[in-house]
Amino acid sequence: MTNYDIIVVGGGPIGSTYAYKMAKLGYDVALFDMKNRIGQPLQCAGLVSTNIDDTKNLPREFISNEVRGANLISPNKTTIHVEKDNTVAYVLDRVLYDKYLFDRAINAGVDAHIGTMVDDVDINNTTLRIGNAYHRAKLIAVACGPNSKTSKKMNPNLDEDSFMAIQYTIQTDNPSTEFVDVSVREELLPGFLWKIPVSSNQSRIGLFTKNSYGGATKLLDNELSLNDEIIQKHYGIIPRFNINKKIVQNNTILLGDTASQVKPTTGGGIISGFNCTEIAKNNSNKMLESGDNSYLENYEREYHERYDEEFRTQHNVQNIMENMTEDDFNYMFNQLNEYDVDKIISEYGDMDNQIPLLKQLIKTGIIFKLLPKIGVRRLKNIWKSL
Structure with missing residues (x-):
């Protein structure tokens, strides 16, 4: 049996970042990932707000494009154009970025194993089983995505709902590279379609939905123009946020998508995941120094304190x-266009922090113009959560 201070399951950006941070503190860290190539296949739209700068975790060489707004498009093609003077989001080369984060962890001393399927995490004994081999640690962090067996062990009675995401990288002509298109289709709700410009001649077009793979693929294919050439196809799973999800048990914690630390409206989770690695790092360090695993419960509590209101x-x-x-x-x-909501979204809109915009829509009274479609009860639910 091999012994470590910390074992991390999952070599994506969140698992790699947590492993790196703990290794930098001097701990003996092992990281296991089932993929043979980190970052492949791509399973993310690769669009992230400039709030990621606050995490100090993104070298600029992994930014493929910068955007400063979006076109929000209704089913009948009514468009709300939102823009700011400065960059609001980055389009990332996620394959190279994920590999950089993984390699950074290795360079910090993490003992990394790729192409390695973890068969079981023993939460009671803080032990990992891979085939007939066992690895023990003082702490295990699971960051292997939404279909985690460990998450299901911790939450046996919780319905861990998820969405399917499909995305194509296409060769196409982009008249503008500064704006993302976001389109609504009834078949996808509460998901949507997106088109993200990577360069003047390349885009990512995708969607997420609860509905069937076949129907979603057909809808995405119908969004392509005659001259669009598909370069790559990508598929993935987006977890649905659940405030009741338990993410700590004994000396095992969940991180990132495994902990459903994602924005409910978009499914994005890289910034919240990075922020949660910092919370987890601080409390993991206190737990390992003191031998008191109540600090891991502090990780769960501090995560909820930071994100519950927004999520x-x-x-x-x-x-x-x-x-x-x-x-x-x-x-x-049509109502929103009539009341020039594009100016309000441009001023108060934020991909990660949507409460300020909702408060402004309530303050100006614009949201009450939508009552015939939202309904009083649903509006009260939003009001109570602000």
């Missing part, structure tokens, strides 16, 4: 979207 509000918005029709969206977009 609960986004979750209520997501529930409203899920029950709307295309006619509802067409009505709402």
